[in-house]
Amino acid sequence: MDTNESPVTLVDARSNELSAWLAAIVDSSDDAIVSKTLEGVVTSWNRGAERLFGYSAAEAVGQHISLIIPEDRKAEEDDVLARLRRGERIDHFETVRRAKDGHLVPISLTVSPVRDVKGTVIGASKVARNITERIHAEEALRRVHAELEERVRARTAELSSANESLRVEMAERQRVEQERIQLLTRLVLAQEDERRRIARELHDQLGQQLTALRLTLETLKAQSVERSDLRVQIETLEELARQLDEDVAFRVWELRPTVLENLGVQAALTNYVRHWSKHFGIRAQLLTGQSTDERLTSEAETMMYRLAQEALNNVAKHARADHVDVVLERSAEHVSLIIEDNGVGFDASNAETIGEGLGLIGMRERAALVGADLQIESTPGRGTTVIVRAPVVAPAIKSA
Ligand SMILES: Nc1ncnc2c1ncn2[C@@H]1O[C@H](COP(=O)(O)OP(=O)(O)OP(=O)(O)O)[C@@H](O)[C@H]1O
Ligand SMILES: [Mg+2]
The missing domain is CATH 3.30.565.10 (Histidine kinase-like ATPase, C-terminal domain)
Structure with a gap:
C-alpha cells in the first residue's frame, strides 16, 4: 500500500474499482438490466438489453422506456412508475416487450426503486429475463396435455360404445338362452304327453288283445284235455302270452308312472x-x-x-x-x-x-x-x- 496517498484518495480509488467491477457484472449478465428515471427515461442499458431488445445502448439511453413497450401495454408502464414512486418493488412480473425489429419478446420483469443517499426514490432498475423458451415449453406442454385429453376422450367414447355393444350382445344371448329353455321345456312336456298317449294305447289296445289271447288259449286248453301233444304247445303259448302281458305292463308303467x-x-x-x-x-x-x-x-x-x-x-x-x-x-x-x-x-x-x-x-x-x-x-x-x-x-x- 502507498502510504503517501491520503485516506480519501484511497477510498475513491476503492470505490472506482468497485463501480467498474459492478459495471462488468452488469454487462456480462444474460439478463437485460436497464435503469430509468421516475419519468421513464432510460439512463443505462447493458449488453443483455442490447441482445434482448435489439437497440444498442447509444440508441436507447436518453429515450423514453415506451420505446420497447407495445401499444396495448402502455397503461402497464404508468402503473409500474406509480408503484415505483411509492417505493414499491415489482417482482417477476410477466409481460411482453417489443424489440427493435418489431417482434414481441415475453419477459419476466423485476423492477426495484433506486434511491439517493437520503433514501429518496430517484429512478428504477429493471431486470428483464427472456422467458420465450419457458413459454414455448409451457405451450408445448399445454398442447401435449390437450392432445392427451382428446385421446382419453376418444378412448372413453370408444369404450363406452364397446360397452354398449357388449350389453346389447349379452341381452341378445340372454334372450336366445331364454328361448332355448322355453323350447326345451315345451319339448320335455310334449315328451311326457307323448309317453302318456303311447302308454294309454299300449294298455287299451295291446293289453286288451293280450287278455283276449290268454282267454282264448285257456278255452283251447280246456277243449284239448284229450290231446296231450296240443296241450304242451298251448301251455308254451300261454307262457309266451303271459310274458308278453308282463312286458307290456312293464312298458306301460314305465311310460306312465301313475304312482x-x-x-x-x-x-x-x-x-x-x-x-x-x-x-x-x-x-x-x-x-x-x-x-x-x-x-x-x-x-x-x-x-x-x-x-x-x-x-x-x-x-x-x-x-x-x-x-x-x-x-x-x-x-x-x-x-x-x-x-x-x-x-x-x-x-x-x-x-x-x-x-x-x-x-x-x-x-x-x-x-x-x-x-x-x-x-x-x-x-x-x-x-x-x-x-x-x-x-x-x-x-x-x-x-x-
Ligand atoms: N352306468 C354306466 N356304466 C358304464 N358305462 C356307462 C354307464 N352310463 C353311461 N355309460 C357310457 O356312457 C355312454 C353315454 O351314455 P348315454 O346314456 O348318453 O348314451 P347311450 O345309453 O349309449 O344311448 P341312449 O341313452 O341315447 O340310448 C354310453 O354309451 C356308455 O358308454
Ligand atoms: Mg343311455
Whole structure:
C-alpha cells in the first residue's frame, strides 16, 4: 500500500474499482438490466438489453422506456412508475416487450426503486429475463396435455360404445338362452304327453288283445284235455302270452308312472327299482333317509324319476353290474338322488366313450330345467355314480 496517498484518495480509488467491477457484472449478465428515471427515461442499458431488445445502448439511453413497450401495454408502464414512486418493488412480473425489429419478446420483469443517499426514490432498475423458451415449453406442454385429453376422450367414447355393444350382445344371448329353455321345456312336456298317449294305447289296445289271447288259449286248453301233444304247445303259448302281458305292463308303467302322479317320487321310485331289478335280474334297492310325505314340484319329481330311469337303463345296457344302490335323500334345502352301480364304469370326460348317446345329455338338460345339478363320477373298472341334487323349491318352469 502507498502510504503517501491520503485516506480519501484511497477510498475513491476503492470505490472506482468497485463501480467498474459492478459495471462488468452488469454487462456480462444474460439478463437485460436497464435503469430509468421516475419519468421513464432510460439512463443505462447493458449488453443483455442490447441482445434482448435489439437497440444498442447509444440508441436507447436518453429515450423514453415506451420505446420497447407495445401499444396495448402502455397503461402497464404508468402503473409500474406509480408503484415505483411509492417505493414499491415489482417482482417477476410477466409481460411482453417489443424489440427493435418489431417482434414481441415475453419477459419476466423485476423492477426495484433506486434511491439517493437520503433514501429518496430517484429512478428504477429493471431486470428483464427472456422467458420465450419457458413459454414455448409451457405451450408445448399445454398442447401435449390437450392432445392427451382428446385421446382419453376418444378412448372413453370408444369404450363406452364397446360397452354398449357388449350389453346389447349379452341381452341378445340372454334372450336366445331364454328361448332355448322355453323350447326345451315345451319339448320335455310334449315328451311326457307323448309317453302318456303311447302308454294309454299300449294298455287299451295291446293289453286288451293280450287278455283276449290268454282267454282264448285257456278255452283251447280246456277243449284239448284229450290231446296231450296240443296241450304242451298251448301251455308254451300261454307262457309266451303271459310274458308278453308282463312286458307290456312293464312298458306301460314305465311310460306312465301313475304312482308318481299320485304318491310322489319316493313311492314311485321304490316301485320302479323293485320292478326294474326283477325285470333285468340285477340286485337293486332304494335307500331313503327320513321318509317324508312332502312333495316336490311335479316338474322336479318327474325329472328325478326320468333321470333314475335313464341311469338304470344305462346300467342295464352298459354296466354289466350285479348290484345297484339307489339313494334318495332329503335335507331342508335339497333333494338328492344317487344311482351307484358296481359295473365296468367308463371315462366320463372322454367324448368318444360317451359317443352319440342322448341319455346323459338329456339328463343334464332336464336337471338344469328345474335348477338341479348333475354329476357323473365313473372310473373304468370301478363302477359309475350318478348324483343329482335339486333345490326343494325349484324354479318354476316357464312354459311358452
Ligand atoms: N352306468 C354306466 N356304466 C358304464 N358305462 C356307462 C354307464 N352310463 C353311461 N355309460 C357310457 O356312457 C355312454 C353315454 O351314455 P348315454 O346314456 O348318453 O348314451 P347311450 O345309453 O349309449 O344311448 P341312449 O341313452 O341315447 O340310448 C354310453 O354309451 C356308455 O358308454
Ligand atoms: Mg343311455
